[in-house]
Amino acid sequence: MGLSTLLASLYLPAAVQENNEDCQDHNADMSDCQKTEPSEPAIEDSSAARNAMTSPAEFDWLPRSQLDAEALKDLPRYYKGDYQEPVNTSPSAGIPFDQADLEASADTSEMLENEKVRMLGNVVLSKGDIRIKADEIELDQINRRLKISGNLEVRDEGVLLRADEADINADDATGTLSNAQYVIHQAHIHGEADQITRESDNIATIDNGTYTRCEPENDSWHMEARAIELNLESGVGTARGAVLRIKNIPVLYTPRISFPIDNQRRSGFLWPTFSSAKGTGGADITVPYYININPNWDSTVAPRFISKRGTMAEVELRHLNKYSYWEGDAAYLDDELYGDKRWMMSLQENGSIGNNWTHKIDYGRVSDDDYLNDLSNSNFSLKRKSHILQQGQLVFQNEAIKGSARVSQYQTIDILATDPYQLLPQLEIATRQRFRSFQPEWLLRAQYSQFDAKDDNRVTGSRLYLEPGVSFPMRWTSGFIVPTAKYRASSYSLKDNNDPNFDMTDESPSVGAGMFSLDSGLVFERESDWFGRKYTQTLEPRLYYLYSEYEDQTDIPLFDTQQLSFDYNQLYRDTRFAGYDRIPDANQASIGLTSRLIDRDTGAETFRISIGQIQYFTDRRVNLDEEQAMTNSSDFSAEISWRANDNLRAVSSLVWNTDNSHLNQTAFALRYLSDTGAIFNAAYRLRKDDAIQVPGGALIDNDIEQYNVSGIIPIGSHWAAVAKWNYDKTNDRDLEQLLGVEYNTCCWKVSLLYQEGIDGNNERENGVYFQVQLKGLGGTGEKVDGILRNSIVGYRERERYDR
Numbered sequence: 001m002g003l004s005t006l007l008a009s010l011y012l013p014a015a016v017q018e019n020n021e022d023c024q025d026h027n028a029d030m031s032d033c034q035k036t037e038p039s040e041p042a043i044e045d046s047s048a049a050r051n052a053m054t055s056p057a058e059f060d061w062l063p064r065s066q067l068d069a070e071a072l073k074d075l076p077r078y079y080k081g082d083y084q085e086p087v088n089t090s091p092s093a094g095i096p097f098d099q100a101d102l103e104a105s106a107d108t109s110e111m112l113e114n115e116k117v118r119m120l121g122n123v124v125l126s127k128g129d130i131r132i133k134a135d136e137i138e139l140d141q142i143n144r145r146l147k148i149s150g151n152l153e154v155r156d157e158g159v160l161l162r163a164d165e166a167d168i169n170a171d172d173a174t175g176t177l178s179n180a181q182y183v184i185h186q187a188h189i190h191g192e193a194d195q196i197t198r199e200s201d202n203i204a205t206i207d208n209g210t211y212t213r214c215e216p217e218n219d220s221w222h223m224e225a226r227a228i229e230l231n232l233e234s235g236v237g238t239a240r241g242a243v244l245r246i247k248n249i250p251v252l253y254t255p256r257i258s259f260p261i262d263n264q265r266r267s268g269f270l271w272p273t274f275s276s277a278k279g280t281g282g283a284d285i286t287v288p289y290y291i292n293i294n295p296n297w298d299s300t301v302a303p304r305f306i307s308k309r310g311t312m313a314e315v316e317l318r319h320l321n322k323y324s325y326w327e328g329d330a331a332y333l334d335d336e337l338y339g340d341k342r343w344m345m346s347l348q349e350n351g352s353i354g355n356n357w358t359h360k361i362d363y364g365r366v367s368d369d370d371y372l373n374d375l376s377n378s379n380f381s382l383k384r385k386s387h388i389l390q391q392g393q394l395v396f397q398n399e400a401i402k403g404s405a406r407v408s409q410y411q412t413i414d415i416l417a418t419d420p421y422q423l424l425p426q427l428e429i430a431t432r433q434r435f436r437s438f439q440p441e442w443l444l445r446a447q448y449s450q451f452d453a454k455d456d457n458r459v460t461g462s463r464l465y466l467e468p469g470v471s472f473p474m475r476w477t478s479g480f481i482v483p484t485a486k487y488r489a490s491s492y493s494l495k496d497n498n499d500p501n502f503d504m505t506d507e508s509p510s511v512g513a514g515m516f517s518l519d520s521g522l523v524f525e526r527e528s529d530w531f532g533r534k535y536t537q538t539l540e541p542r543l544y545y546l547y548s549e550y551e552d553q554t555d556i557p558l559f560d561t562q563q564l565s566f567d568y569n570q571l572y573r574d575t576r577f578a579g580y581d582r583i584p585d586a587n588q589a590s591i592g593l594t595s596r597l598i599d600r601d602t603g604a605e606t607f608r609i610s611i612g613q614i615q616y617f618t619d620r621r622v623n624l625d626e627e628q629a630m631t632n633s634s635d636f637s638a639e640i641s642w643r644a645n646d647n648l649r650a651v652s653s654l655v656w657n658t659d660n661s662h663l664n665q666t667a668f669a670l671r672y673l674s675d676t677g678a679i680f681n682a683a684y685r686l687r688k689d690d691a692i693q694v695p696g697g698a699l700i701d702n703d704i705e706q707y708n709v710s711g712i713i714p715i716g717s718h719w720a721a722v723a724k725w726n727y728d729k730t731n732d733r734d735l736e737q738l739l740g741v742e743y744n745t746c747c748w749k750v751s752l753l754y755q756e757g758i759d760g761n762n763e764r765e766n767g768v769y770f771q772v773q774l775k776g777l778g779g780t781g782e783k784v785d786g787i788l789r790n791s792i793v794g795y796r797e798r799e800r801y802d803r
Helices: 002-008 014-019 048-052 069-073 371-375 568-572 783-791 795-801
Strands: 061-063 081-083 103-105 108-112 116-127 130-140 145-156 159-169 175-184 189-198 203-211 221-231 236-246 249-260 273-277 282-286 289-294 297-306 310-320 324-335 340-353 357-366 387-397 401-412 422-431 441-452 460-471 474-476 479-495 510-522 524-530 533-548 586-599 605-616 636-643 648-657 662-673 679-687 704-715 719-728 733-744 748-758 764-774 778-780
Touching (some): 159 189, 189 221, 324 371, 340 371, 568 605, 568 636, 719 748, 764 783, 783 795
Antiparallel strands (some): 108 116, 116 130, 145 159, 159 175, 189 203, 203 221, 221 236, 273 282, 273 764, 282 297, 289 297, 297 310, 324 340, 357 387, 387 401, 441 460, 460 479, 510 533, 605 636, 636 648, 662 679, 679 704, 764 778
């Protein structure tokens, strides 16, 4: 709309209208109209070198050496430069077009016969963000035609057109540009054509033209076509009679192809994915077709051929509305290798109603226990999954309370795993902490759960849990004291069902116990200098006392309760269990100490170390195995956190057994993500646990000791090496290995990846994956990116460097 309105307003040349009133008279001596003073130019070029360039791809292209720090900040390392639009210095720049004034200037202007007007020399027309430059413009006011010639340049926001000459309708700006070139800056798209026909404000057709996303003077790939239509409104380019050339060698002909010129969605074939994996059934090819149904609905239909299994159909459907986002997936295969029909379905939904209500659905189901292991094309962690969640949840919360309703069950796909209990339903309400000092804070948690089981021989029933209480927090800048009192009670209605693992003596057992805690701490601060930087150093001692009454609970089953792993946070919890089937007894005090370094310039926490231990004054009689815990003190626990900068951080924790002087648990993680996209992750995990006795008298080592190293290391400007190693020292085996290379430029990318690891059947599986992406057209092998997202921490963040 902008350009057409600009041209339609040119009843007379602006230079005549604004700069020489004598020329308004058609009978005036034309010598009086010569050499009118031009107005301030509307376009400011960044350098004289730009004006000497002939290609628009070069005209607006700046090499890295000429880009400022802001432009370089998010520019991938393999870009040799970037497109930068010249600054529009027109007074109307940025003003809505219909509110902007028309500005025009030329060296000379003259009136011709038949109401024609000619503007000559450095002609500039500008209104809002629309700008036109040329050597000569002739306006036929009767036929409403503009003939423009000589170094023609048309600019709109983010678009540049250049041509030798143009014939344009002054009323709607439709017309043709001959021997033309074009640039779409943000999309990095450029090309040339014998002729560009502007059919409307948003649609242009390129005749006998080219299209590429490569840098200037880079012939890695380009597309030649008999006709290319660029629709700026829909963000779709469509080429007819197209030939794809790589290094100027024709590699593909297609009578019609669509491609994106922005980030909007559009229907069409996506590039196929290729892989070959030992465990999935040989060569694997998927040819997806994307359907953009409307702005709120889309779908992907993906026929998939697996050489040893047959043809598989996969469908994804997505919907977004005012209240929620829905995503459904389904797949079906008559598996020749497996010898049966196999399928998968899943549904995910999450959303909100107003400011207080949220809802979520997560439902999945597969036809058989081996489906994920055989047919998943993701990572090995998914293949080793033992349960598939089936859950729906509704949550209400405001400043005072939070309530939820939930139903859940699982499909168990590991024959050695036990089915978790079904929640049909679970209702919960709890008060929310308001963090108000020197005011009583009333506490309440109430939960009702109905437990069911797929196994007819397991005990089932309902549980009502209540936890009323009161707290009186007292906080100062130098410390805090928080006393809390609660009463915790649960009651059951049970059905035995001849459970061999539970001897029911009461169908309606109940238990209740009082609890008191006193949490207190001090904060000492001092100013200090470390390595030339100024920090605030803190010293924060903390004392937490907990008392809870003992009640016999041997007649209560275990529906959803587990022992919490001991770590530093456990020092200040009022329970050692997850779930409410056990109310713990306690008479203990936790002593801890934390020290921090806080950067005084940024306020960011650079370093933190916390240490602590629990002293037990009585034995713990309530445990899941009903055996008393009789130590006088807990293991010694510590946590360390270090954040050197936004790119490098490390965390570590340990649990030290003071009785036998060895580590029970330790974990370490180091993460580095550079501004150029380099990634390095290192992690170590150790957990000592008692051996498991199995039928027959054998002992199984239940310890966990694993190493995990992964990273993406740039090699020069374009190459990168990809690797991951996950090693299980306890069982002396590699859980997962990745090794790959990547070559990346501004207009294409190639990746090759080898993956090997332990699958869901505890067998070794391997696969080779290959990906080619022509940026601006699409890619093959998106499976590679999916594997890396799931396997390498930080890969999703790195993708922002690869536009």
